[in-house]
Amino acid sequence: MSVLAVSGLQKNFGGVRAVDDVSFSVAAGEMLALIGPNGAGKTTCFNMVGGQLAPDHGAIHLAAQNVTGLAPRQIWRLGVGRTFQITATFASMTVRENVQMALISHHRGLWRIVRAARFSHVAEASDLLGQLGLDDQADRAAGLLAYGDLKRLELAMALASRPTLLLMDEPTAGMAPTERMALMALTRRLATERGLAVLFTEHDMDVVFGVADRILVLDRGRLIAEGSGTEIRANPQVRAVYLGTGATSGGH
Amino acid sequence: MDVVLLQLLTGLSGASSLFLVAAGLTVIFGVTRVVNFSHGSLCMLGAYIGWTILTHLPRDPAWFVAGVLLTAAATGLIGMALEMTLLRRVYRAPELFQLLATFGVVLMVQDITQWIWGAEDLPLPRGRWLRGGVEILGGRFPIYDLALIGVGPLVLGLLWLLFTRTRWGTLVRAATFDREMVSALGVDQRMLFTSVFALGAALAGLGGALGLPQASANLNIDLTVITDAFVVVVVGGLGSLVGAFLASILIGVLQAFGVLLLPQATLVLAFLVMAVVLVLRPNGLLGKAQATARSASIACLVRPAPTALKLFAMAALLVAITAPFWTEPFLLSVLTEALISILFAASLHVMMGPGGMPSFGHAAWFGIGAYTVGLLVGAPLPLALPLALLVAGLIAAAFGLFVVRLSGVYLAMLTLAFAQIVWAIAFQGVSFTGGDNGLLGIRRPGWALDAGNFYWLTLGVCLGGTLLLRRILYAPLGYAIRAARDSAVRAEAIGLPTNRLRLAAFTLAGAAAGLSGGLFSYAKGSVFPTYISIGHSVDALLMVLLGGVDSISGPIVGALAYTGLYDMLLRATSLWRLVLGATIVVLVVAFPEGIAGASQRLWHRVRPT
Numbered sequence: 001m002s003v004l005a006v007s008g009l010q011k012n013f014g015g016v017r018a019v020d021d022v023s024f025s026v027a028a029g030e031m032l033a034l035i036g037p038n039g040a041g042k043t044t045c046f047n048m049v050g051g052q053l054a055p056d057h058g059a060i061h062l063a064a065q066n067v068t069g070l071a072p073r074q075i076w077r078l079g080v081g082r083t084f085q086i087t088a089t090f091a092s093m094t095v096r097e098n099v100q101m102a103l104i105s106h107h108r109g110l111w112r113i114v115r116a117a118r119f120s121h122v123a124e125a126s127d128l129l130g131q132l133g134l135d136d137q138a139d140r141a142a143g144l145l146a147y148g149d150l151k152r153l154e155l156a157m158a159l160a161s162r163p164t165l166l167l168m169d170e171p172t173a174g175m176a177p178t179e180r181m182a183l184m185a186l187t188r189r190l191a192t193e194r195g196l197a198v199l200f201t202e203h204d205m206d207v208v209f210g211v212a213d214r215i216l217v218l219d220r221g222r223l224i225a226e227g228s229g230t231e232i233r234a235n236p237q238v239r240a241v242y243l244g245t246g247a248t249s250g251g252h
Numbered sequence: 253m254d255v256v257l258l259q260l261l262t263g264l265s266g267a268s269s270l271f272l273v274a275a276g277l278t279v280i281f282g283v284t285r286v287v288n289f290s291h292g293s294l295c296m297l298g299a300y301i302g303w304t305i306l307t308h309l310p311r312d313p314a315w316f317v318a319g320v321l322l323t324a325a326a327t328g329l330i331g332m333a334l335e336m337t338l339l340r341r342v343y344r345a346p347e348l349f350q351l352l353a354t355f356g357v358v359l360m361v362q363d364i365t366q367w368i369w370g371a372e373d374l375p376l377p378r379g380r381w382l383r384g385g386v387e388i389l390g391g392r393f394p395i396y397d398l399a400l401i402g403v404g405p406l407v408l409g410l411l412w413l414l415f416t417r418t419r420w421g422t423l424v425r426a427a428t429f430d431r432e433m434v435s436a437l438g439v440d441q442r443m444l445f446t447s448v449f450a451l452g453a454a455l456a457g458l459g460g461a462l463g464l465p466q467a468s469a470n471l472n473i474d475l476t477v478i479t480d481a482f483v484v485v486v487v488g489g490l491g492s493l494v495g496a497f498l499a500s501i502l503i504g505v506l507q508a509f510g511v512l513l514l515p516q517a518t519l520v521l522a523f524l525v526m527a528v529v530l531v532l533r534p535n536g537l538l539g540k541a542q543a544t545a546r547s548a549s550i551a552c553l554v555r556p557a558p559t560a561l562k563l564f565a566m567a568a569l570l571v572a573i574t575a576p577f578w579t580e581p582f583l584l585s586v587l588t589e590a591l592i593s594i595l596f597a598a599s600l601h602v603m604m605g606p607g608g609m610p611s612f613g614h615a616a617w618f619g620i621g622a623y624t625v626g627l628l629v630g631a632p633l634p635l636a637l638p639l640a641l642l643v644a645g646l647i648a649a650a651f652g653l654f655v656v657r658l659s660g661v662y663l664a665m666l667t668l669a670f671a672q673i674v675w676a677i678a679f680q681g682v683s684f685t686g687g688d689n690g691l692l693g694i695r696r697p698g699w700a701l702d703a704g705n706f707y708w709l710t711l712g713v714c715l716g717g718t719l720l721l722r723r724i725l726y727a728p729l730g731y732a733i734r735a736a737r738d739s740a741v742r743a744e745a746i747g748l749p750t751n752r753l754r755l756a757a758f759t760l761a762g763a764a765a766g767l768s769g770g771l772f773s774y775a776k777g778s779v780f781p782t783y784i785s786i787g788h789s790v791d792a793l794l795m796v797l798l799g800g801v802d803s804i805s806g807p808i809v810g811a812l813a814y815t816g817l818y819d820m821l822l823r824a825t826s827l828w829r830l831v832l833g834a835t836i837v838v839l840v841v842a843f844p845e846g847i848a849g850a851s852q853r854l855w856h857r858v859r860p861t
Contacts, residue, residue: 050745072744081745088742090735092553101735104728105747113724117731141553157746 002027003165003197004049009058011044018044020221022058026165028195031188033208035201036218037241042201043085045218046169049199050082051075062165081158082167085201087150091143095134095153098142099125102160128156131186147174152183159190166190168200172207180204184211209233217241254389259508261388265397267504268404269463273477274484274496275411276455282428282491283448286339286350287661290357292478294334294453298327298460299469300365303374306464311379324458331453335446341841343445347661348610352797353840355790358474359833366471367827375468382465396465403462407455408497415493424448428491475786479672483526486665489539498537520676523669530666531654554606554734554803556726561805572711576704584703588710588775590815592768595714597795597807598721599764605801606725607757608737609655612664613671614792617762619784620644621769623678626691626779633697637713637770644766645759652758656751668786675784690780694773710771717764722804724760733757765792798839800850 002025011019019041026032034042047053049060051072060068062078070078090098096118103121104110129135132152137145142153151171158166171187172180188211190196202208208215209229217225217232219241225232232238277291302323309315334357342353385392415421423444427434435441460473484503488495503522510521529537557565575587600614621640628636655666678685685691700706724730736743736750743750773779782788791814799810817835821828843850 052741072741073747073749076745076747084741084745088739088745090738090742092734092738093731094553097731101731101748102746104731109728110732110748111729113727113729115728116726117728118726120728154742157742161746 003063004199005061006045006049007059007061009045009048009060010056011041011048011053012056017221019048019055019218022218022221022223024216024223024226026197026199028164028197029191030213031191031198031200031211033200033202033212033215034218035203035205035208035215039220040218041221042218043169044221046082046167046199046201049075050080050167076161079161079164080167081161081163081165083151083154083158083169083171085169085173087147087154089142089145089150089153089157091141093142094139095142095145095149096125096129096138098153099128099156099160102157103128106161124160128159131159132156133182148172148176148179151175155183155187162194164195164197166196166198166200168198170201170203172202172204177206180207181210187211254391255512257389258391258393259512260505261393261401262397263505263508264404264501265400265504266508267500268400268402269459270480270484270504271404271497271500272407272459272462273456273481274488274500275407275493276452276459277481278485278488278491278493278496279411279424279455280449280452281485283424283431284339284343284445285347285431286343286354287347287482288339288452289351289354289478290334290361290474291354291452291456291481292474292476293358293361294327294331294456295460295463295477296365296469296471296473297330297361298323298457299464299473300369300374300460301326301457302461302464303369303376303469306376306461311377311382313381316379316382320458320461323461324454327457327460328450328454331456332446332450334453335449338837338841339449340442340445345840348604348664348793348797349840351612351664352793353837356833356836356840358478359829359836361833362471362474363827363830363833367830369469371471373468373470376464378465400462404497404500407458408493411493420444420447479668479786480522482665482668483522486536486662487526487529489536490661491540492536492538495536495538517676517680520673520680523672523676526669527654527666527673530658530662530669534658534662536662554725557803557805569715572715573708576707581703584707585775586815586819588703588707589772590812591707591710591714592772592775593791593795593811593815594808595717595768595771596765596792597799597811598718598804599761599768600792601796601801601804601807602721602725602764603757603761604796605803605806606730606734606737607754607761609659609754609758610664610793611761611789612668612786612793613674613789614667614761614765615784615786615788616667616671616674617644617648617765618769618772618788618792619671619674619678619779619781620647620762621766622773622779622783623685623691623769624766625770625773626694627684629694633700633774637767637774640770640773641763641767644769645763648762648766649755649759652755652762655758656754668789671784671786671789675781678781678784685781688781690778692778694777694779696774696777700774706775710775713771714768717767718804718808721760721764725804729753729756794836 005025007023009019009022010017022045034045036042044053048055051070051074054069059066062080065078067075067078090101093101100117100120103124104117107121109120126135129138132155134149134152134156137149145153151174155171172183175183184207187198191198212229215227215229215232216223217238224241225235225238273291273295277288280286280288302320305323306316306319309319338353338357342350382396384395386395386398415425423434423439427444484499485496487503488499503525506521506525507518510518576584579587596618600611603609603611621644624640624643625636628639631639651670655663658666679687681687696706700709732748733753733756735748736753740750769783772783795810795814796807797810798813799806799808817832821831825831
């Protein structure tokens with residue numbers, strides 16, 4: 001049974017059809033990459049799955065539950081964690097407090113007013129920070145982090161609620177190549193160990209072909225190819241989209 | 253029928269005056285992004301300067317027009333000087349500090365004007381042509397008002413030509429659209445800003461001078477005009493000239509008919525319109541969505557106080573507790589008021605700092621608490637005080653449902669509108685609030701009649717309340733409120749209900765302010781509409797901003813500093829507004845992060861952590 005199933009998804013912005021009849025599914029433990037040129041509709045797809053945008057047509061199911069048009073908060077409650085293309089963290093808190101905030105929300109301790117928040121879920125927060133290699137930055141202000149570290153902090157916050165589906169919008173943008181591979185290896189391990197389904201977009205093709213179990217290619221809102229790395233590499237339509245129709249062959 | 257027409261014409265002539273001032277305000281905001289509180293003061297200066305010029309000129313229409321234009325030019329020059337000396341230095345400061353700095357100017361101009369022209373109203377001797385009228389459908393309509401109806405559209409037309417047909421106008425429109433881009437293209441921003449400000453000031457001066465024949469030059473013009481102009485600009489949409497024009501007609505005409513139909517509710521009407529418009533169209537009639545607030549640029553980490561500060565606070569508390577044993581009665585009453593101010597300021601801090609919702613009408617909650625106590629004449633103190641908290645909190649929770657959907661200046665203006673509505677109810681509801689005479693004879697129970705006992709009660713309630721607020725801010729709820737302010741999209745993505753959290757902050761702030769207001773009623777033994785005045789809301793803002801919005805020590809320091817400063821000034825000089833205004837201006841320019849913020853930074857510089 002798939003963790004996420006999307007069928008016939010469509011979204012228009014004014015006269016532009018940003019996403020057009022897109023269907024796919026992600027299974028537990030699977031890493032699915034959504035790729036395509038800029039403006040292909042990747043982030044729009046993400047925002048519909050995450051609840052930030054409501055689709056014009058189509059349906060989104062989490063496990064057996066129809067979540068089409070639910071608010072981000074409700075979708076999060078159903079086990080979806082996400083990171084953003086433009087990172088969003090709490091700038092007036094430390095890295096640790098950011099993670100603690102996510103844990104407080106997960107453990108439904110939001111409306112408590114007695115015990116200080118910085119004593120909440122300390123061990124669990126340290127564990128998450130350790131997993132993502134953020135322990136030495138734990139007491140820095142989140143607003144002062146380097147971009148790659150912010151991406152990791154976002155991932156830590158997304159993992160705090162022990163999600164079944166992880167949405168990662170360009171998780172490795174702004175990172176050094178070795179960092180990229182380390183982060184994706186960690187994600188891979190989490191996917192395998194916890195049976196976490198991961199849907200991600202990425203511009204770095206080494207990352208995509210290195211870790212994705214399956215790849216979806218979007219172009220101008222339409223799904224033009226789906227398959228394993230090898231299949232996608234061999235697909236003439238994909239080559240046309242990325243390299244242009246008259247392109248000479250050669251490395252990308 | 254003719255009554256309706258005459259009233260419509262009256263409304264349209266009122267709309268013209270409104271538009272002149274609002275146009276200046278909106279043009280200045282469009283380019284500089286400064287909400288200029290001192291715009292009303294420029295209008296008032298226009299009235300006084302106009303009075304001086306016109307009384308020295310022959311009383312015929314041509315000279316009148318010449319005098320009015322000369323006045324506009326003079327106010328334009330004053331505006332230019334103001335921009336070059338002060339505003340230029342605060343463009344990069346947070347929005348609220350700009351408002352505060354311009355409010356400092358309001359105070360200074362009040363005293364300077366009174367010093368030059370005296371406290372008496374100065375009516376303009378009216379020449380024969382000014383008294384003339386025309387017959388319309390059997391009614392007589394003043395010819396001057398009729399001429400005024402034409403001035404609004406005329407000025408709108410001229411401004412339109414200026415903005416579309418000249419190079420300068422094109423630059424102004426471009427700067428309104430994207431300021432950074434215009435400067436990147438090599439346009440001298442300073443000249444542009446100065447000239448735009450001068451134009452806005454000239455329009456305000458024009459409005460002030462043109463209002464002379466209908467009223468007089470008086471010292472109340474500044475705040476009356478600025479609140480009306482705020483309403484018009486916000487209803488029309490910040491930065492939109494045509495929006496301001498439409499809104500001034502809407503409000504001018506509504507007010508003209510309001511006088512006829514509901515004389516009891518005239519003051520409420522304009523603000524009710526604004527509240528309705530903002531709820532339906534959060535960016536005004538023709539306004540565009542604002543870019544995200546700049547205030548979120550550098551957020552400070554919130555740390556528990558260092559040990560040294562805690563020790564200092566303990567010492568201060570000890571001094572405070574023993575105060576009745578060593579102070580004279582007068583100082584004790586000042587201290588009582590200072591304690592109430594601390595809770596009042598702390599309550600505003602909750603919504604403004606962690607909540608990220610600046611309020612321009614926080615006195616509303618203070619007033620609601622005060623009037624709750626005032627109206628419950630028979631209720632004993634231990635019942636009346638919690639009721640003040642409860643009533644203010646409940647009303648805040650209901651009103652907050654609308655407020656939390658807005659942000660930035662619009663939010664501040666909606667809270668201002670609400671405060672004005674509450675004020676108007678207190679002021680015009682003579683039958684139950686006593687109107688301007690207030691409610692007198694609020695008696696404390698026997699044990700609290702003693703000033704020392706009441707002081708201890710106030711100390712307990714206010715410090716207890718403030719510490720409780722602090723506790724909440726450091727608890728998960730407070731963190732969640734701050735999270736919703738820092739990044740709403742991330743907050744929602746980890747399951748935080750941002751609007752409910754903002755509502756919680758708003759309700760907490762309202763309830764705590766209500767409690768402080770209730771105490772104040774008992775301290776004074778009376779309640780007046782002035783508790784809800786704009787001035788009192790600004791007092792709270794000053795306390796929080798002087799102290800710094802980043803931690804709860806801010807409002808405490810700010811409240812003490814402000815109460816002390818105010819009291820010293822009142823006793824030391826009759827020109828206290830001038831000194832207070834100048835102090836505010838200097839403080840804003842020197843410490844954009846407030847006193848507590850600045851000393852915190854110094855502390856960390858001396859002792860790196």
